[in-house]
Amino acid sequence: MKETPEKPLGLERVKRWLYDKSLDERGAGCVLCGSCYGHGPVNPMEDEPGFKSKCPPYEYYRFQRFTPKSRWLMSQRVFHGLDSITPELKEIIYSCTTCLMCQEICGVRNDGYGPWDITVAMREEITEKEGPLDAHRPILEGLRLFDNPWSQPRSDRGQWAKGLGLARLGKNEASTLLFAGCSADRDSGRPGAVSLAKLMKQAGERFVIMGEEEGCCGLYAKDLGFRKEYYRLEEGNLRMVGMGGIKKIVTACGSCRRIWQDYPAEEMKGIEVLHGVEYLEGLLRAGRLKFTKSIRKKVTYHDPCHLGRGCNVYEAPRTILRSIPGVELVEMPRNRRWSWCCGGGGGAPEAFPEMSLWNAEDRLREAQESGGEILVTTSSLCLRSFASCQQEQLKVQDLFEFIYQAI
Ligand code: SF4
Ligand code: SF4
Incomplete structure (x- = not known):
């Protein structure tokens, strides 16, 4: 395996945001506002507070230590040598589902880094010092070998x-x-x-x-x-x-x-x-995709965290769905940038399957309550999460597969 040691890893990679005292110019740190897990006054830098349910592991465990804010502060303490890597710390760091909600919200970050980056850097630190979680070892092996x-x-x-x-x-x-x-x-x-x-x-x-x-x-x-x-x-x-x-x-x-x-x-x-x-x-838009069949269904669209908050792609799927004859698009309350995670990212299904399942079931409940007959989405992680739920009331389908039926 070719290694690239010249590139920074772990907390070293984000040290500017962890108050590296040797640097002239430091990044701004967490101001403990609590907005990233729905318990701040409002979003610090904007008026729209969004939904109260923000960080999935916090909503599942309901302990402060499972918040993005705490992950940041814990990583900072490890960086400064005040704390060591303990099993408890690992549980907290790896329970993040990589939903990117805290990145979306955290108002003190406007330089490309945020609470999620620091969580990931902490994971790198753990991997370097102790290796991956046992639950994630097969993934690392698969990547190395295949x-x-x-x-x-x-x-x-x-x-x-x-x-x-x-x-x-x-x-x-x-x-x-x-x-x-x-x-x-x-x-x-x-x-x-x-x-x-x-x-x-x-x-x-x-x-x-x-x-x-x-x-x-x-x-x-x-x-x-x-x-x-x-x-x-x-x-x-x-x-x-x-x-x-x-x-x-x-x-x-x-x-x-x-x-x-x-x-x-x-x-x-x-x-x-x-x-x-x-x-x-x-x-x-160019008139090269034409729908010749009608699909008379109420459809709700689940914004995958990585395509929505990660890439800012919200309207394209909705525009296409509305263009299909017969389709009635119904929105879930938590949509677009406030979309609720399916629990399928960040290695959560492998390490914390119960939390991950709870996440997916909560999202499907919301989809059913919205009146949708079909939930469509366009991420294989989300589709895998929903497939793991034992439910038959709501059909879940890949967006492209759904669109192709109308051609
Ligand atoms: S990215 Fe992780 S820490 Fe941030 S809100 Fe989502 S689950 Fe919580
Ligand atoms: S991580 Fe950002 S949003 Fe969360 S408490 Fe700190 S400053 Fe506020």
Whole structure:
């Protein structure tokens, strides 16, 4: 494995925000306002307070120590050598579902860092000093051996595209890449990747896929604190798209979109990153995506945390859904930037399955109460979370699969 020790890891990476005394210019720290978990006066820098339920682990455990604020303060104490890494600290740091709500809210952060970044840096610190949580070891092993969090052998990668007749990177002049994501070969991601590819073909788009050459975007490596693995995956992906002359990357999963957009701007110069739903919205506006069938259903859309708060993509899915004849879009109370997490991110389902399930069930309850007959979403993590709930009242479907039915 190629390591990149020159890049900072762990709390060293965010020391400016932890009051590194040796630096001339320090970042502003947490002002303990409590807004990130719904117990502040209001959001410190804006008028709209949003819903009171903000941080999933805090809402589940109901102890102060499970708040973003506490994660920040605990990390700060470790940074200054005042506390050591204890099992209790690990439980608190790893219970974060990576919903990005605290990043969205925290008003003192306007420099690209926030309470979630510090939580992730603390995870990196733990990984460096003690290794990953036992529950996350298989993910790290899978990434190291197969570039895949679920240890899927390379030879099995890209099976989702079998029979679709899609061109491969390097064997075609197309400069648009459909990045399917690791979940495309699993139940949670296959329908979305297949339907997006079909929709793009239908519109006459020229694009390529990576097939068995595709590796993980780095989502798990980044969010679970395996920073060295993350840098390695990022480097590999950048090399691949560079060699293939790719100018546009279209992702099938909201989390892949978030990771690709965060690759170094310098190396992504001239490459546009879009989620499939943004891409389809462009086709719709250009009159190249036409709906010929009607779907008479009440549909509610679940904003995946990584596509919504992570990438600010809120309207494209709604515009497309409203354009489908017969569809009535009904909103859940917690929508767009206040969307409630499904509990599926940050390694929470592996380490804290009960909390994760509680999260998903709470979201499905909200969807049912909104009057929706179908919940659609566009993240394989969310689809996996909802699939783990034992319920039959509400149908859950991938957004692209839903859209394809109207073609
Ligand atoms: S990212 Fe979400 S779960 Fe994690 S600390 Fe922030 S609000 Fe809580
Ligand atoms: S992390 Fe940000 S929002 Fe949360 S208490 Fe601190 S300053 Fe307030």
